[in-house]
Each structure stands twice: as C-alpha cells, then as structure tokens.
Amino acid sequence: DGLMLADKLEKANLGKMGTMVIDAVDDEPYVSSQMCMVLHQPESLALGIRLAAKAANPGDIYIAVYKHIFDMNINIPKSINDIRIERIGGLYPAEDRAYRYIPKGKNRLAVGACAMVHLARAVEDSRKMTSSFITVAGEAVANPRNVEVPIGTSAAEILELCGLAEEPEVIVMGGSMTGRAIFEPEEELINTTTRAVLAFTRSNRSYAYSCIGCGRCDHACPEKLSVSRIRLLTDCGKTDGIKKYDVNLCTGCGACSYVCPARIDVAATVLKAKRIAAQGKKEGAK
Numbered sequence: 001d002g003l004m005l006a007d008k009l010e011k012a013n014l015g016k017m018g019t020m021v022i023d024a025v026d027d028e029p030y031v032s033s034q035m036c037m038v039l040h041q042p043e044s045l046a047l048g049i050r051l052a053a054k055a056a057n058p059g060d061i062y063i064a065v066y067k068h069i070f071d072m073n074i075n076i077p078k079s080i081n082d083i084r085i086e087r088i089g090g091l092y093p094a095e096d097r098a099y100r101y102i103p104k105g106k107n108r109l110a111v112g113a114c115a116m117v118h119l120a121r122a123v124e125d126s127r128k129m130t131s132s133f134i135t136v137a138g139e140a141v142a143n144p145r146n147v148e149v150p151i152g153t154s155a156a157e158i159l160e161l162c163g164l165a166e167e168p169e170v171i172v173m174g175g176s177m178t179g180r181a182i183f184e185p186e187e188e189l190i191n192t193t194t195r196a197v198l199a200f201t202r203s204n205r206s207y208a209y210s211c212i213g214c215g216r217c218d219h220a221c222p223e224k225l226s227v228s229r230i231r232l233l234t235d236c237g238k239t240d241g242i243k244k245y246d247v248n249l250c251t252g253c254g255a256c257s258y259v260c261p262a263r264i265d266v267a268a269t270v271l272k273a274k275r276i277a278a279q280g281k282k283e284g285a286k
Contacts, residue, residue: 002193005052005115012109022049024065024113025088027175031136031196035065036131036146036182037113038076038085046081048116049229051123056109062086065114079209132190134158138201149190155197156185168199177254210262217256217266223249227256231266235272243277250274 013021022045024034045063052146053061065076067087079085085179099193114133121127132151149158155173173188175196182188190197217227223246230245233279247270256266 004257005119008109008111009052012058012107013275013285015107016187017056017109018056018107019060019062020049020053020056020109020111022063022113022116023110024063025067025179026135027179027195029176030144030198031175033133033135033195034113036135037117038063038080040067041117042080044078044120045113046083047124048118048120049083049117050081052111052116058109064088084096129192132192132194133195133263134190134194135198136162137196138168138172138198138200140164140166140201142183151190151192153190154186155182155188155190158190158197159185159199164199166201169202170200172196172198172200177258178239178252179244201258211264214261216259216261219257220255222255223251223252225249225270227266227270230273231264231269234269237275239276239280242273242282247277 002026012048024038025283026032043106049061063080063082063083063085065085069207076087077085083093100155117133118129122129127262130151131148133146135144135146135254136158141159142165145162147158149161156173159168170181171185173182173194173196174180176198177196179196211231213228215228217231218225221227225247226245230242232249233239233245250270250273252267252271256270257264257268260266
C-alpha cells in the first residue's frame with residue numbers, strides 16, 4: 001500500500017491489535033507476485049510474519065489469498081507453519097473481502113506478503129530492501145514469470161529479460177485493472193509498490209464504442225455507485241450536483257472499466273468526477 005512497514009508496526013505496537021492480515025491477494029488476471037511468496041518462499045514468509053507479530057502483538061493472524069477458478073490447478077496449502085490461509089471469495093476488489101473474518105470494531109493491520117519476506121531477510125541476513133517482486137506477463141511477453149528485480153530497474157530492461165514474442169501495443173505498470181499505461185518504458189522505473197509489468201499486443205481501448213446502457217458498470221461497482229449516471233453527467237459537463245452521487249466513495253478499483261462491453265474507460269471518467277467534486281468541496285470551505 002506504499003506505507004512504511006516500520007511505521008505500521010510501530011503504530012500497531014502502541015495500541016491493542018486485534019487481527020493482522022497478510023495480504024497475498026493479487027490483482028488478477030495475470031498478476032501473481034504475492035501468491036508466489038506463499039507457494040515458493042513459505043519459510044521466509046512465515047518468519048517475517050512471526051517477526052511482525054512480535055512487534056504488533058495481534059490476537060489473530062491469517063494469510064489472505066483469492067479463491068479463484070484456477071484453485072484446482074494450484075496446490076495452495078491450508079497453513080504455513082501453523083499460520084492459517086484463508087481463501088477470500090466475492091466480487092472484485094478481493095482485498096476488501098480480506099477483512100471478512102474480523103469482527104467489526106476490532107483493530108486490524110494489513111501487511112503485504114512480499115514485505116514479510118523482506119522483513120525476514122533484514123533480520124536474518126541484515127539485507128536491506130533493494131529489490132521488488134513483480135509479475136511480467138501479457139500476450140506480448142515470450143516468457144511470462146515472477147521475478148525479483150532491483151528497485152530502479154526500467155520496464156524496458158524487465159521486458160528484455162523475459163523477451164517479447166511480439167511488439168506490444170500497450171505496456172502497463174501495475175495490475176490489469178488498476179495499472180496505468182506507460183509510453184516510455186525506458187523512463188519508467190520499478191519502485192517498492194510495483195507489482196507487475198504487463199505487455200499486450202493490442203489495446204482494448206482502441207476499439208471503444210458508444211455506451212449501450214447495459215448497466216454492467218453499476219452492477220460491478222463494489223461501492224454500489226451509480227457509475228453510468230456519474231459518467232454521463234461528467235461527459236456532458238453537468239458536474240454541479242455530482243457530489244450527491246457519493247462519487248467520493250470511488251476506490252479507483254477499475255471494475256467498471258473491466259466489465260464494460262463497449263471498452264469505455266469508465267473508471268477514468270469517474271475518477272475525474274471525484275477530483276471535480278473534491279475541488280468543489282475545497283472551494284466551498286474557503
């Protein structure tokens with residue numbers, strides 16, 4: 001989540017911590033960098049969790065993974081060193097369901113699976129965090145895989161490492177739903193929050209059509225917003241009353257764009273409306 005692990009653990013240590021969730025839920029499809037820690041680095045993951053637990057002193061601990069259709073092909077254990085694994089179902093974004101087992105009102109702490117591996121290395125081997133675990137995938141990538149790369153590596157270098165089967169039309173930094181398109185891969189560098197570099201042979205957005213009014217974006221929204229109405233008002237420039245549609249609740253998950261059969265970038269318009277509403281609020285406060 002971009003927050004310093006040390007700061008999160010220190011804050012947790014000051015209060016009574018209820019539950020610590022180790023987030024191994026990836027932005028599917030394509031991305032599996034956090035699940036990779038569960039499957040291929042369980043010992044380091046478990047050690048990092050135990051170390052974090054010493055600082056946070058939670059009453060309960062579990063690892064959250066996404067329960068998806070391909071579970072039958074993946075040997076996901078029920079626990080790692082007595083730390084249980086919970087498979088989180090439900091609609092996207094699955095991260096929001098990672099807290100489903102926590103009683104309301106209880107303090108909770110979410111830490112990334114990759115961060116736990118880095119913590120174990122820091123304590124065991126005095127190794128500073130100078131790398132990031134990322135997924136390199138997409139139909140244009142010749143050898144899709146999870147890799148550990150030094151922070152500061154360019155997206156172009158990573159794609160060269162895995163090879164390109166075809167020249168990509170679009171390159172995305174981040175997940176397939178929440179990532180952003182990049183146009184200068186030589187200038188885009190991996191940081192501590194990068195989870196994937198994806199390369200595709202064609203951009204679905206280049207084949208966009210007019211809205212057909214199907215309402216799928218409304219149904220897919222995890223916050224139950226009137227997404228289609230917000231998009232229409234924003235596109236028409238009628239944003240004076242946009243705040244009454246609770247656009248501030250938008251999490252930017254991208255589910256609305258993902259399900260759109262017309263391939264409209266609905267999420268971008270809703271986020272634009274959110275910015276407009278926030279600016280209006282600040283002006284009103286003045």
